[in-house]
Amino acid sequence: MGGCHYDRKLLDEMPSRGLGARNANNMRASTMDSVWRLFDGMVERDVVSWNTVIGGNVESGLYEEALAMVRQMTHVGLRPDSFTLSTVLPIFAESGSVSNGKETHGYAIKNGMDREAFMGSSLIDMYAKCTLLEYSYHVMGRVANPDAIAWNSIIAASVQNGQFDDGLRFFRQMLQWKLRPMAVTFSCLLPACAHLNTLHLGKQLHGFIIRGGFDRNVFVASALVDMYAKCGSICIARRIFDQMPSLDMVSWTAMIMGYALHGPVQEALSLFRRMEMDNGKPNYVAFVAVLTACSHAGLVDEAQKFFSNMTKDYGITPCLEHYAAVADVLSRAGKLEEAYDFISKMHIKPTASIWSILLGACRVHKNGELAEIAAEKIFELEPKNIGSHLILSNVYSATGKWKEAAEIRMVMRMKGLKKQPACSWIEIKNKVHGFVAHDTSHPCYQKIVDAWETLKDQMEREGYVPNTTDALHDVEEEQKVISLSGHSERIAIVYGIISTSPGTTLRVTKNIRVCVDCHTVIKYISRIVRREIIVRDLNRFHHFNDGQCSCGDFW
DNA sequence: GTAGGGTTAG
Secondary structure: OOHHHHHHHHHHOOOOHHHHHHHHOHHHHHHHHHHHHHHHOOOOOOHHHHHHHHHHHHHOOOHHHHHHHHHHHHHOOOOOOHHHHHHHHHHHHHHOOHHHHHHHHHHHHHOOOOOOHHHHHHHHHHHHHOOOHHHHHHHHHHOOOOOHHHHHHHHHHHHHOOOHHHHHHHHHHHHHOOOOOOHHHHHHHHHHHHHHOOHHHHHHHHHHHHHHOOOOOHHHHHHHHHHHHHOOOHHHHHHHHHHOOOOOHHHHHHHHHHHHHHOOHHHHHHHHHHHHHHHOOOOHHHHHHHHHHHHHHOOHHHHHHHHHHHHHHOOOOOOHHHHHHHHHHHHHOOOHHHHHHHHHOOOOOOOHHHHHHHHHHHHHOOOHHHHHHHHHHHHHHOOOOHHHHHHHHHHHHHOOOHHHHHHHHHHHHHHOOOOOOOEEEEEEOOEEEEEEOOOOOOOOHHHHHHHHHHHHHHHHHOOOOOOOOOOOOOOOHHHHOOOOOOOHHHHHHHHHHHHOOOOOOEEEEEOOOOOHHHHHHHHHHHHHOOOOEEEEOOOOEEEEEOOEEOOOOOO
16 A cells, blocks of 8 residues: 555645645744744654644645645654544645545545544545535445534535535434534525525524524624525615624625615615725625626616726736626627627636627617627537527517528527526415416416406506517517416416415516516506515516516616 | 634626
8 A cells, every 4th residue: 555655646746726825824834934843853753743733734825845744754654644634635625636635535445534524524525625526425425423514514515516405405414413503504504595595494594593693603694694685685684784793705795795686786886885994905706796786787887997996906807707797787788899899808718608798788789790799609609508599589580680580590490409498486385386487287377367367457457558579688488478378477476466465575586587578567566466576587686666676677 | 632614706
C-alpha cells in the first residue's frame, strides 16, 4: 500500500487555488512561520503535533504546505490518521479536486476509517462540492453511527446539489434518530423551502428554529429572510430582517433581492445605499440583486449607473447575471441596437439565455432583422431551444412574413420540438393542486367552470374586454382562446376562491410568465372578490390588490 | 492534546 505514492500525488495535483489564499493570508502565514519554528524545535513530534500544524496551515489557507506536511509525516514513519484526513479533505472540497478526494477515500477504506462519522461528514461534503452527490449518499449509507453533523452534511449535500426533497427527507430521518437539529441544519434546509416555494414547510421549520433558539443566528436569520421572500411573504421577510441583531452582506442581499422579486423597487435601491454605508463594499451578488431590481422596474439609467459603479468604482468583473440584467433593461426599453452592442461587447461569451432576452424584446418591438441575428446565435448554441423557435416564428407572423413563420414551425416538427405545457399550482390547506392548460381533470372542475362564468359576467359589466394580442411574452399557444380552459393560472385562482373562506390571500405559482390578458383578468378578480392574489411567475411576484398589481404593469 | 457541517446568485 503506497502511502508515499498517495502523498506525492496529492502534492503534484494541487490546483493553484492555495496560492491565492496564501497571498490573501500573509498575516496568518507569518503566524504560521512562528508555529513552524516552534514545531521545528520540538524534540519529539507525534501524529497529534503533525495534525495540529497541518490544521493550522489549512485554516490559514496554506493548502500546499498542509499537503506537503502530510507527505513529510509519512517520510518520518508516521501514518496519517482520521484526524489528518478530515483536516485535508476540505481542501479538495473547495478546489473540486475529486481525484485527490477519491484517493483519500480509498486510503480511509483500506484503514477502516470510512465508517467513522467525522470521516464520513468530510467525505460527504467533499463529494457534494465536487457535484458527485451519489458518492455522498453512498458514504452516508456506510457511516456506522451518523451524528448530527453527519446528517447536516448529507442535508447540505442534497440541497446544494438541487435535491431539495432529499434534503427534507434526511431531516425527517435525523429527527427519527432522535438527533437534535442545529442552527446549521436550518441554514441548509431553508434554501430547499425557498426553491420549492413551500411556505407551509418553511413556516414549520421556522417553528423549530424559534423553539431551538436559533433565530438570532445570522446564517439562519438570513436564510429565513430569503425563504419568506421567495415563498411570497415579503412583509414577514422584512420583519425578520429588521429584528436581526447584526447584518452581513448576505442578509442585505437577500432582502434586496426580495424587493427586486416583489416590486417595491425604490425600497431595494434605498436598502442598497444603506448597505453601502453600513457594510462597506458590496460584493458581486449584491450587484446582481440591485441590477435585477432595476431590470424588473425598467430603470434604464439606474441600471447603467450601477453597472459602471460596480466595474469602475468597485473593480468587480461582471458575470452573466449582471450582463443579463442590463441587457434586459435595455431590450425591454426598446433600445435594441444598444442592447445588441452591449451583448456583443461582453468580455465572456454570451449564452443562449442572454440572446433570448434580446430576441424576446425584438418580438415586442417588432424588429425582424435583429430577431434573426439573435435567433441565429441561439440556434448555434442550443439547436433545440424551443422558446426561441416559437418567438422567431411569432416575430415573422407579427411582421407579416407568413412563409418564414410556417417554415420555423416545420423545422420544429422535423427536430421533434414540442412545447412544454404551461402549468400553475396553488397550495390549499397544505396540499398542492396543479393545473395545466385545458385541464378538466380536477374533481371540482364543474364548480370551477360555474364560478368562472359568474366572475366573467361581472368583469364584463365592469368594462373588461379580452385582449387577444398578447405581444409581450412567450405565453401559452392557446392564448387566442380567451376562456377558462386557456390559461392555467385562472383555473388555479378560481379554484382557490371557491375552496377558501372569503378574504383569504391566494398564492399561485406559474412556470412561465403571466400574459397580458391574465394580468388584466387577475386585477379585476382581486377587486371583485376583495382578496389579495399573489402570483409568482417565472421571473417575479405579482401582488394583486383592489384592481392593482405591485409590478406597476411592467414585467 | 488534534477533526467534520452553514445563509445571498432573475
